[in-house]
Amino acid sequence: MSAPAYPPPYNPYASAVPGNMPPNMNMYDGRYVLPPPYTASPDYSRIHPSFPPADQGFSIPSQFLNEPLVANVAMQYGQALVGSGKQLVGQELEKYVPFSRIKYYFAVDTRYVTKKLGLLFFPFTHSDWSLRYEQDGPVQPRYEINAPDLYIPTMAYVTYVLVAGLVLGMQDRFTPEVLSIQASTALAWTVFEIIVELITMYITNIQTNLKTLDLIAYGGYKYVGIIFAVLLSILFHKTGYFIGLIYCSMSLIFFLVRTLKVQILPIGTSPSHHDPYMHNSGNKRRMYLLLFVAGIQPFLMWWLSFHLISPPVPKS
């Protein structure tokens, strides 16, 4: 740049910020002399090559951005804009799909998953079903075996769809469309079950600490039982299937009753709000809700899997 020394020499129309060129030569500035008449306005483009011609009006020319200081400021401003834009999008998305809450349900590790699966299959010897709480919510599933998680239900659901495909393939009933049919049917039934539970809780006006995601988690645990029963049916056909189904139903009912008892029925030493108006209200309703949630599981388990078992076909 063959410009004069930076900052430019004294210009009565210069703005107070050093290094910036005044945007409009003809802007009246009361501190200095009156601007010359329009026709006699001097052409300052000779003094500074990047300065616009006098009669450009209020416009930022492209040569403006070539100056290093302006370019830096513009870049930083742009980056700040992008950052805040991303934040805004994230906030908006958070209103519809609460990502931070969902992350809590996936904070699991291998120990938790193996112990939880063991608990789903054999809950009869577990003695302590209470949940520990932190300041604003239950402890992460990683550290608390009784906390619900969404990893097992999601994996169990996907595995269920694949096992269904496998079993149908072994009976020569497989087409790839069958996978999507199974997936959407099971999803529809689960959503239906959760909506019914939510409506029941709303109508009977039961206040619990259960959130929707908790209900989704508890509703998804039945897929583990379904997978077990269907896998048994591969080996032992109908008898194996029914034995597996009955055993898994019993253990799931036991598991759910014990887990939800902590959360639905009020206890004297509950760590949640000690509201004297909430205690012992609708105990019978709460028990019915509990039994309903637990009792509906075997029917759904049977409904979602009975079409997958094969009749005992004599091997040809």
Added chain:
Amino acid sequence: MIVSRTTDASVLQDTDLAGPLVFCLALGAFLLLSGKVHFGYIYAIGVMGCLGIYALLSLMAVSAVTLGTMVSVLGYCLLPMVILSGINVVLSLQGLTGFVLTGLAIAWCSLSASKLFVTALFMDHQQPLVAYPCALLYGVFALITIF
């Protein structure tokens, strides 16, 4: 791609999508040779599987996950599945040996994929948890290959 003893996180700095694409096309070509025209299904399952595992890993991992890294890791670990479909051209995989071979291929795919993921995303004690969804994804590919 050989299941090596040590992998470091720098392996994932360069996301390369050409290799995975070649593997997918090779898989489709081998399936074509066995008489199944399933390009659309491979593409659909690949995309859905990648998105699903991306969602799961971004929920489970503490550090940020990029889709490009995900796709390249999953695509590269598709190699054993390509080999399996190549075997399927000459032998039928529906017998007992077929199941064993399929199980081995799925295990190889998912173990290497989960090892790469766990190393790159610094997840502790979660490798089997990551390996399982990868095994499911490759199991779907195996289902298409066999049946």
